[in-house]
Amino acid sequence: MNEIMDIKKAVDRLSPDNAKSILRLVLHQIRLLKEQTASPEGAAAGLMELYDRLMTYDDRKLSWDPDPGCTHVHIVTGESFAGSMKLALRELGRADTHKIVTLNDNYAIGPIGGLDTPEGRQARRDWFKHNIAAALEDDADSEAEYDALLRKLDQIPEQAEIIVWASRSVYEQTGMRYALHLLRHKPNAIRVCDACAICDTLDKRPDHSETYRRSGEIVPDKLREALLQAEHGSRLSAGDIRRLAEEWTAIAEQGGVLRIWRDGAVREVPADHFDPYLLEMLEQVTNAADAGGFVKAARIVGAAIGHCEQDIGDAYFEYRLRELIYAGVLEVRGIPAGLRYYSVRRK
Structure with missing residues (x-):
């Protein structure tokens, strides 16, 4: 009974905007589980993390405020992957020094031109509103989410290493390029890691072979191994960061609504490609x-x-x-x- 009262108090403390955002996250995780497009462990970890945050809610904890001693910031695409990453970092004892920024939007679809401007973001929201039946877009919420993302990236301490995770998924590859576009002026050391490729290598043996299509499919225990392997990856040079950020700009300027991953590159294809x-x-x-x-x-x-x-x-x-x-x-x-x-x- 006490726990039910605590839940009621936690919900009552939420503002309407926060309540809507949290409901969207919960529904998204349930949807991924129903469609079996995410690992149950990752989705469950994300839901438990959300529960813990709500039950200890205060304005400081719901805002993203990395500790000055933060050593690493992981930028991931999708709530499922973020849930698995949080659990893996916690099990490695790194939750205090390793923080996570999640890109929730799917930049493989929809217009992406001019996202640095209110007009470009509105054009993208309008396309989703008119074409994607399942879209739960809200103008005010979307702008708030964009502002929150910029604030999180701006608050990354200068000494923290940034790791952007991207597998062979076009969803993650477009997200990675957008992240580097936003990070292009940061002084931090940056590396890009592919959790799927690392796990593919770790899993290869004569009697077993497993191929992951996206990072959200990786269970937390495998992700722990990928995190340890990622420590040995090379950092991006200034030229690498500039090249990938420019790739984002070039893709965005094409003006289409569908992109795929082919021959090691993000490529725009006609809307009726599939x-x-x-x-x-x-x-x-x-x-x-x-x-x-x-x-x-x-x-x-x-x-x-x-x-x-x-x-x-x-x-x-x-x-x-x-x-x-x-x-x-x-x-x-x-x-x-x-x-x-x-x-x-x-x-």
């Missing part, structure tokens, strides 16, 4: 069709995520499925307001 692939997935899951030949949208998108080498997320696939409906390629039954609410078949 349309033939989605139609192929529809053919592969026709055994799940009902008597009328309709297949649930969630089943098609789930198959697309499971077989795709690109890590762009389910929201973009669902957006293109709706575009195929609007183009007359697919017939729809139900209301395309979310994956659970409609089914499609070839026209």
Whole structure:
């Protein structure tokens, strides 16, 4: 009973904006677990971390304020990876000196031009609002999140080494380049580490081979080993940082809404790049069709995520499925307001 009262008090102390932000984080973690696109351990660690923060809430603790003795700052992409990273650092006894900054936005999709300006950020929010059914974007919240990110990066102590984590995932590769664009004037030593590549090497043996598509799939015990290995990585030169930051600028200026990771680079592709692939997935899951030949949208998108080498997320696939409906390629039954609410078949 006392614990229930403590939870009530913790919730009552939250401002409306903080409450909405926390609810989004919780729903995002549950969604990742339902879709099996994140490790259960990482998602659970993120939720437990959030619980601990809420139960000991005060303004100082919810603001990101690294200790002056902070030695490392890890910049990661996605809440699932952040949860695993927090747990791994805690188990290594480094939670006090190693801090985490999380990039939550998926820069593989949507316009990314001019994000340093209010107009560019508004254009991106507008695109999500008009095209991504699952988007929980709010103008005020998004601007607050952007300001909070800049504040966190600005507060990194000069002596702290910055480690930006990016695997072969285009979601992480675009995030890494954006991070280096924002960090390009910082005096700190910076290195880029690939947790998936490190774990692939550690796991290779004759009787076992596991390949990770994104860092969020790595369980915390494997991530601990990756953290120890990362200490031996080389630091980026000023030229490396400038090159990667300029790559972000060049990609952003192209003006498209879809990027993939191919041949070791982030490349823009047409918005309908995955349309033939989605139609192929529809053919592969026709055994799940009902008597009328309709297949649930969630089943098609789930198959697309499971077989795709690109890590762009389910929201973009669902957006293109709706575009195929609007183009007359697919017939729809139900209301395309979310994956659970409609089914499609070839026209």
